[in-house]
Structure formats: structure tokens, C-alpha cells
Amino acid sequence: MSFNHAVQATNQLLDALPPNDCEQLLSKCEHIELNFAEVLCRPGERISHVYFPTGSFISLVTPVDGKAGLEVGLIGNEGMLGLTLMLGVDLAPFHALVQGAGPALRMTAAAFLSELGQSATLQQKLKAYLYVSMSQLAQTAACTRFHVVEARLARWLLMTQDRAHSNYFHVTHVFLAYILGVRRVGITKAANALQKRKLISYQRGNITIIDRAGLEAASCGCYRADKESYARILG
Template sequence: MPSTESSPSANRLIAALPRKDRQRFLAGCAPVELVFAEVLAKPGTLIAHVYFPTESSISLTTPTDACASLEVSMVGDEGMLGTTLILGVDISPLHAVVQGAGPALRMDTARFRRELTTSTTLQREVKRYLYVTMNQMAQTAACARLHVVEKRLARWLLMTHDRAHSDEFYVTHEFLAYMLGVRRVGVTMAATSLQKRKLISYSRGRITVLDRVGLEAAACACYAADKAAYTRIMA
């Protein structure tokens, strides 16, 4: 069982709970190790568990046609998977796949619903986070329609960097193409351009962020808009 003193800080939603609520909440969580590309939820299926990433990240995607999908949101230690439960809906609207392997906390749906009725702070934080997620989805929709692949890739790398707890993370061009909803050749060209500018290095599926400031300058304005919305609402 995770320590009630060290674990809350690893997920910001849990850390926001009052001490008593936090200890009770953690008692109902199980530590799990998420595996890269593991599917945690599928559209139209019942939500069996909610997940609170600590040193991992989850991509939420929606199908665009029979063989392609688009990432619409990303979950790291700032949030959770399963926010629709606050609306009384226990059906997953999106496909959830592990993007960054690592530890997380998991709670079964029934226990989480009980916690929602017990803690007004938890209700407030989850509602705010749901708003932030909706804002991120809207921003991503506009980004996919209006911005070139290189700027979108820079934004995606920054979002992943924020949640990776490391300057280096594993991701293939195939996975990036799947997340961005573009052809692999487009991702290869965009990644090559960022690498030539010495913003990142890429080798054998390992991406290293070399110049964070430069990468922010290369990204579209959507990245800054996402961060501003999170700070404004969650603060």
C-alpha cells in the first residue's frame, strides 16, 4: 500500500485533498505499473477502474475512420482517467492507451463513487479537471485542423515532456503517427526538422529533449493555451 505521506504529491488531484480525505482515499487505491501500449479503456465499455498516474501517462484517442485514430487528450500526474463518473456516466467515451510506462494508483469504480459522495473537495477537483480536459480536447481539435505537423509534434513532445519526469522518453514514429492522426512519413519529416534544429535527438525510439525553450518556440500556440487553462482553473 502506498505511503499516505509520500504518495499524494505524486498525483496532483490526490494531493489537493485534505489530509483526512487523502488518507482515506489512498487506502482504497492499489499501486499498479502501467505498461507501454496497454489498453485501459475502450469506447462504449463500462469503466471498471479509475487511474491516477504518478510517473506514467495515458493517451485518450478517438477513431477517425476504420484504421486511424487521433489523440484528443493526455493524462499524467496532473489528472485522472475516468472523469465521466462525476457526471454519473460509467461508460468510457474514448480509447485510453498507456503512452508512458510507469507507476499509477488505481481504484475500482464503486469505491470512487463512494469517495465522491464523501468528499466535497474531491468533487470540486474532479469537476475542475473535467473542464480542463474538455478545454484540451477543443484545443486539440482546432490544432489538428489548423496547424502543420511540425508545430503539432512540438506541442505533443512538450506535453509528454511535462508528464515524463525525464528529458528522455520512448516513442516510435508509428505511435506518433497514430497519436497525431497523420502518415508516418509526415512524422518522420517533422521529427527530422526538429532534430536538425537541435531541439531534440531521436534514435531507436528514444527521444531526448535538448532545448526546451526552443521546442516551446517551435510549437503552436495551443501548448501555451493548454497550460494557461490548467493554471487558471486548477489553481
């Protein structure tokens, strides 16, 4: 089966820059391919590179009590990984793992910081993106506390569909359980419920979104809230 990504050539943060800045930045980037489940950084470790996903997407997970975890961010071609470098701290705050394989642009931390000093527009954009990331982190915290697994799953599928730029992607129940901080069985039940309602189809990790509108209705308001937050600040 083909993965059918409508791969985006570039990254929205970079696209928004003046042509000169953008070209300059691209000249410092290398094109790489991210592999599924690849770990790009671990909490507390040095950040060696920043990543601008183009056709891939990355999950930020905060580990808890050694074993469990909770996703606190999802980065597609609308964002970047390594943002915290611009706060003058070169330690990664979260676990970053590749959720959707595909192309990305990569840059060394040093090059990134140097470029950041050159382009005021880049700086401004990234600050805005950081603000949005914080808002979404808080939103996720609240969502995780108050909403049932089924709604949270629906939200996650929508967010992922947006970042995969495809109605098809691959992710197992075990993985989802880790991401959402619940048991695998909880995901199985929720996914089944969504499937019975003809919103998605699901077999051995291959997810297809069938009814996007229905899925939005099944999700909690957090999905919409996130989109609005993004649009208001970066739109």
C-alpha cells in the first residue's frame, strides 16, 4: 500500500520569511530523511541540530516516572524542533521522536543561532511560534485532564492528519497509548468506537480518516482551540 503523502516541499516557518532570509537559511540546511520512531533528542541532552519538517512530523513526549510518557507537542511542517535554543538553553526539554517518516531540513545548533541573529523576521516568527506552542501545551494539559480517551484520540488523529498532509498514516495502538498516556486497551476500545461510527478505518496500524467532519464532532473542542490559537498568532 502506498503512503500517499502529499508531501510539502517546504516548511511554513521558512516560507513566511523574506526571500533573501529564506535562501540564506536554506543554504545552511541539509535535506535529510527522518525514519519512523527515530529519536532526535532526549530530555536533558544537548541539542545538536534543529529540524524543520517538510514532509515528516515529530512528536514531543515528556517522560514520567521512568516508564510512562505523555505527548506535549506535535511538530509538522508548520513548526520546528529545537526552538528552545533561542532561549539560550541548549538542553532539550523533551523527548523528540519521529511520528511520521519523511523529509526534513536540518541545521546545526550553531548555524541556527547565528542565523537567528541575522534575521529579525525569523526571530519574530519563532517567538510567535513559541508562544503558540506554550498555549497548546497548556491546552493539552487541560485536555488530558478532562476529556475522555475517545475524544482525545479523535483530536490527535485530526492533528496528525493535518501534519501528515494525508488522510492515511501509520501508527499502532501501543504507540498511541504511550502518546496519550493511557493503556493500549483504552486505545483499542476508543479506536473501535470511532471505526464503528465510520469515522476512521483501522487495520494493523494503518489508519485512514474517512469522515473528517464527523471526527471533528467526535473530538473535544481542544482541536479547534489549537487551530484558532495558531491562526490568531501566526496566521
